[in-house]
Amino acid sequence: MDAAEMNKPTPPLLQTHSIVKRYPGVLALDHVDFQLNDGEVHCLVGENGAGKTTLMHILSGAIAPDDGKILINGNEVHITSPRTAQGLRIGIIHQDQKLVPELTVAENIFLGNEPGLNPWPFIKTAEMHRMSRQWIAQIGENIAIDLPVRLLSTAQRQIVEIAKALSQQARIFILDEPTAPLTARETQTLFSLLKKLRSEGVGIIYISHRLEEIFEIGDRVTVLRDGKVVSTADIRDVGRPELIRWMVGRPLQEEFPVRRATLRKEVLRLEHVWSGNLKDISLTVHQGEILGLAGLVGAGRTELAGAIFGARRRDRGTMVFNKNEFNPRSPREAIDAGMGLLPEDRNRFGLIPEMNIRENISLANLQALASGFFLSPRKEHEAAVEYSQRLSIKPTDVSAPVQTLSGGNRQKVILARWLFTGSRLFLFDEPTAGIDVGAKHEIYEIMNQLAQDGCGILMISSELPELLGMCDRIMVMCEGAIAGVLSKEEATQEKILALATPPAKEASDAA
Amino acid sequence: MQRKGHVSRNISVLSELGIGIALTFEIILFAVLSPYFLTADNLLNVSLQTSISAIIAIGMTFVILTAGIDLSVGSLVALAGIVTTATLKVGLPPGLSLPLAMLTGLLAGGCSGMFAGFLITKFRITPFIVTLALMTIWRGLSFVVTEGRPVWDLPPEFSLIASVRLAGIPVPTLVMLAAFLIAHVTLTRTRFGRYVYAVGGNTEAARLAGINTQKVLVTVYVISGVLTACSAILLAARVNSGQPNAGIMYELDAIAAVVVGGTSLFGGKGSVVGTLIGSFLIGVLRNGLNLLNVESYVQQVVVGLVILLAVMIDQLRQQGGSRP
Numbered sequence: 001m002d003a004a005e006m007n008k009p010t011p012p013l014l015q016t017h018s019i020v021k022r023y024p025g026v027l028a029l030d031h032v033d034f035q036l037n038d039g040e041v042h043c044l045v046g047e048n049g050a051g052k053t054t055l056m057h058i059l060s061g062a063i064a065p066d067d068g069k070i071l072i073n074g075n076e077v078h079i080t081s082p083r084t085a086q087g088l089r090i091g092i093i094h095q096d097q098k099l100v101p102e103l104t105v106a107e108n109i110f111l112g113n114e115p116g117l118n119p120w121p122f123i124k125t126a127e128m129h130r131m132s133r134q135w136i137a138q139i140g141e142n143i144a145i146d147l148p149v150r151l152l153s154t155a156q157r158q159i160v161e162i163a164k165a166l167s168q169q170a171r172i173f174i175l176d177e178p179t180a181p182l183t184a185r186e187t188q189t190l191f192s193l194l195k196k197l198r199s200e201g202v203g204i205i206y207i208s209h210r211l212e213e214i215f216e217i218g219d220r221v222t223v224l225r226d227g228k229v230v231s232t233a234d235i236r237d238v239g240r241p242e243l244i245r246w247m248v249g250r251p252l253q254e255e256f257p258v259r260r261a262t263l264r265k266e267v268l269r270l271e272h273v274w275s276g277n278l279k280d281i282s283l284t285v286h287q288g289e290i291l292g293l294a295g296l297v298g299a300g301r302t303e304l305a306g307a308i309f310g311a312r313r314r315d316r317g318t319m320v321f322n323k324n325e326f327n328p329r330s331p332r333e334a335i336d337a338g339m340g341l342l343p344e345d346r347n348r349f350g351l352i353p354e355m356n357i358r359e360n361i362s363l364a365n366l367q368a369l370a371s372g373f374f375l376s377p378r379k380e381h382e383a384a385v386e387y388s389q390r391l392s393i394k395p396t397d398v399s400a401p402v403q404t405l406s407g408g409n410r411q412k413v414i415l416a417r418w419l420f421t422g423s424r425l426f427l428f429d430e431p432t433a434g435i436d437v438g439a440k441h442e443i444y445e446i447m448n449q450l451a452q453d454g455c456g457i458l459m460i461s462s463e464l465p466e467l468l469g470m471c472d473r474i475m476v477m478c479e480g481a482i483a484g485v486l487s488k489e490e491a492t493q494e495k496i497l498a499l500a501t502p503p504a505k506e507a508s509d510a511a
Numbered sequence: 512m513q514r515k516g517h518v519s520r521n522i523s524v525l526s527e528l529g530i531g532i533a534l535t536f537e538i539i540l541f542a543v544l545s546p547y548f549l550t551a552d553n554l555l556n557v558s559l560q561t562s563i564s565a566i567i568a569i570g571m572t573f574v575i576l577t578a579g580i581d582l583s584v585g586s587l588v589a590l591a592g593i594v595t596t597a598t599l600k601v602g603l604p605p606g607l608s609l610p611l612a613m614l615t616g617l618l619a620g621g622c623s624g625m626f627a628g629f630l631i632t633k634f635r636i637t638p639f640i641v642t643l644a645l646m647t648i649w650r651g652l653s654f655v656v657t658e659g660r661p662v663w664d665l666p667p668e669f670s671l672i673a674s675v676r677l678a679g680i681p682v683p684t685l686v687m688l689a690a691f692l693i694a695h696v697t698l699t700r701t702r703f704g705r706y707v708y709a710v711g712g713n714t715e716a717a718r719l720a721g722i723n724t725q726k727v728l729v730t731v732y733v734i735s736g737v738l739t740a741c742s743a744i745l746l747a748a749r750v751n752s753g754q755p756n757a758g759i760m761y762e763l764d765a766i767a768a769v770v771v772g773g774t775s776l777f778g779g780k781g782s783v784v785g786t787l788i789g790s791f792l793i794g795v796l797r798n799g800l801n802l803l804n805v806e807s808y809v810q811q812v813v814v815g816l817v818i819l820l821a822v823m824i825d826q827l828r829q830q831g832g833s834r835p
Contacts, residue, residue, distance in 0.1 A: 202644075331718060
C-alpha cells in the first residue's frame with residue numbers, strides 16, 4: 001500500500017508506471033505510462049510491433065515486465081499469472097479466442113471457476129446453467145447455454161468471452177482487435193454492449209487497427225510507436241490525419257492511391273457455377289481490373305475464391321481462364337495456369353511457419369529451381385532476393401524466419417510466391433486484415449501496380465471504404481449468390497449493405 | 512550472402528549442436544570409465560548394434576516431420592524378416608534366391624507403408640490409430656504364418672550380409688550410413704524433402720501452394736516401411752533366422768532417437784542428422800553401461816532418464832525466457 005498514492009483524490013482504475021519489456025534485440029516496451037479510468041473506453045493504437053499486444057500480455061499476466069509498476073486503484077499489484085489477473089478482476093477478450101470448442105457455453109463461462117461445494121469435486125451443473133443464463137441475459141443476448149461453443153458464430157463466441165469475464169466480476173476489460181472477425185452489424189451490437197458496460201463503471205482498453213471504430217467508441221486514445229507512448233489524448237481533440245501521423249511517424253498521403261484503369265481482355269469468366277453453398281455464380285474479371293467482392297461473413301466469398309482456385313469442388317457451371325475452358329481439380333492446376341490465392345488467414349492457410357522467407361517464396365515453384373535432381377540453393381536464393389526486393393520485404397535477409405515478420409510483410413511473402421510462379425490472376429481474400437495503416441497503403445500500391453501491369457485481381461474485403469477506394473466494380477454476394485454488381489461510380493456503402501443483407505424472413509436464427 | 516539449403520532451419524541446427532555436445536560428453540565419460548570403450552573393435556560394435564535401430568529411426572524421421580507417427584515398425588521388423596527368410600526357403604538357386612528374398616522383404620515393408628498412407632490420407636484416420644492397428648496386425652500375422660516358430664535352416668550366404676566387412680566396416684553400418692546420406696540429401700536438397708517440411712509445418716497452406724500433400728504423406732510411410740524392412744533383413748541375417756517376436760518395442764526406440772535428435776513431434780522441424788546423433792546417444796549409452804557391467808534392468812531406467820533429460824534440455828533452450 002503506497003501511502004502517497006492513497007492521499008490523492010481518486011486514483012485511476014488502472015495505471016502503469018514506466019513499464020519496460022525487453023526481448024533479444026528489441027525494446028518492446030520503453031517506459032510505458034498508461035492510465036485507465038473507470039467508465040471510459042481507452043483506445044490503444046499503433047502499428048504492428050508497436051507494443052500493444054505486449055502491454056496487454058503484461059496486464060493479463062501472460063508475460064512478466066522487466067521493470068516498472070502496475071497500480072490498480074492506486075495499489076501496486078504484481079500480475080504474475082493469468083490467474084492473478086482474474087483475481088484482480090481484469091478480463092481479457094482475446095483476438096484469437098480462448099474458448100474450448102467442444103465444451104458448452106456454460107462450461108466455458110465457468111471453466112476454472114465451476115460452482116461446487118469445496119472440497120467435493122462435483123460441479124453444481126444446475127447452478128452453473130442458471131448463472132450462465134443470467135450472464136448472457138444481462139448482456140442482452142440470446143444464446144443457448146448448453147450448445148457446444150464450436151457451433152456458435154464468431155460474434156456469439158465473443159459474447160461468451162465477455163460473459164465469462166463478467167462472471168468473474170471483471171472491472172477492467174481488455175479487447176484485442178475484437179471486431180476483426182465481425183460483420184458491420186455484429187460490430188454495432190458489440191459497441192452497444194461496450195457502451196453499456198462503460199455506463200456501469202467498467203474500464204475498457206480497446207485495441208484496434210480500425211480508426212473509424214476508435215472515433216466511434218473511444219473516450220481517450222493512447223498511441224504507441226516502437227514501444228514508446230507517442231501521445232495520449234481525448235478523442236474529441238484529435239483528427240484522423242493526426243492519429244495516423246502519430247502511429248506511422250510521418251504524414252500519410254491519400255489513403256487509396258490513384259490508378260488509371262485500362263480494361264483490356266477478359267482473364268476469367270465464370271458461367272453459372274455451383275459449388276457447395278454457392279449458387280449460380282457468373283462473373284468476369286478483366287486484365288487491369290480490380291473486381292471487388294463484398295458481402296457479410298458467410299456470404300460465400302472465401303468459398304468462391306477457393307472454387308476458382310481448385311481448392312473446392314465445383315459441381316456445375318463453366319469457368320473460362322485466358323480464353324480456354326478451365327476446370328482445375330487442385331490448387332496445383334490453378335497455379336500452373338497462372339492463379340495465385342492470398343488467403344485471409346495467412347498464418348493458417350498461407351505460410352509454413354517453420355520456414356524462412358526464402359522457402360516460403362519458393363514453395364510453389366520448386367520445379368523452376370531444379371538443377372538436375374536437386375534444388376539449387378543458389379537459384380533459390382537469387383529468386384527469393386529478387387522478389388523480396390521487388391516488394392521491399394523487410395527484413396531484407398531472406399533467411400529470416402517468417403514468424404518474425406509483421407502482417408504486411410507476411411502478406412508480401414505470399415504475394416512474392418505468386419509473382420515467382422508467374423501468376424496473372426490474383427485472388428486477394430481480405431488483403432489488409434491485421435495489417436498496419438502504413439503497410440496497408442503499400443499493399444494497395446502493389447495491387448494497383450499489378451493491375452496496371454495487366455493482371456486481373458479479385459479482391460474480397462469486409463472493409464467497405466477499401467472496396468470503394470480500390471475497385472473498378474464491386475460484386476455483392478449474399479447467402480451464396482450474387483446479389484448485384486455496382487460500378488465504381490454508383491457504389492456507396494449504403495447500396496452495398498442493402499444488397500449484402502439477406503431479405504428479412506425469420507429475424508435471428510441463432511443455432 | 513550465399514547460404515546453404517538447410518541453414519534456415521537454424522533452430523534445429525542449434526539443437527543438433529546441443530545433442531552433438533551431449534554425445535561427445537557421453538563418449539568422453541565412457542572413455543574415462545572404461546579402457547575398452549575407445550578400441551576400434553568396440554566402436555565398430557557400437558555402430559553395428561546401433562545401425563538396426565538407426566535405420567528405422569531415419570525412416571521414422573520422415574514420418575514425424577509430417578507430424579505423423581509410425582508405430583507399426585517394430586512388428587514390421589518381424590514380418591519383413593519372416594517374408595525374407597521364408598522366400599529364402601522356397602528353394603530357388605542361391606544366386607537368385609538371395610536378391611529375390613531381400614526384394615520381397617523390402618516390398619513387404621513398402622506395401623505396409625503404402626497401406627498405412629492410404630488409410631491415413633483416404634479415410635482420414637489419424638496416423639497413431641492406423642499404425643497402432645497395423646502394429647498388432649503385423650505382429651499377429653507374423654505368429655500366424657510361422658505358427659509361432661522361427662524360420663530356421665537358412666542358406667549360409669544369408670548370414671554373411673550382417674557379418675561380412677567391407678574395408679573393415681560391417682555391412683549394416685554401411686547400410687545405415689548410406690540410408691543416412693540419401694535421407695539427408697533428400698530432405699535438404701530435393702523438392703520432395705522441402706514438401707515434407709511444408710506438409711508437417713502447415714498442411715493446408717502446403718496444399719494451397721500446390722503441393723500434393725496426400726502423395727507426400729503416402730511416400731513418407733513407404734519410406735519408413737522400406738527402411739524398416741532394410742533393418743529387418745539385417746537383423747534376420749544377424750540372428751540367421753526369421754523370428755516372429757523380433758523387433759518388439761523397436762518403434763519406441765526409433766521415436767526416442769528422433770525426438771532426442773531434436774525433431775518436433777508436431778512436424779515441420781528437425782533433421783536426420785539429429786536422428787543419427789540421437790540413435791548413437793542411446794546406442795553408446797547402452798554399450799557403455801554394458802561395459803561397466805550395469806545390470807540390464809538398471810540400464811532401462813538410465814536410458815529412459817537420459818531420453819527425458821535430453822528432451823527437457825531441448826525444451827528449456829527453445830522456450831528461452833518466456834513463461835508458458
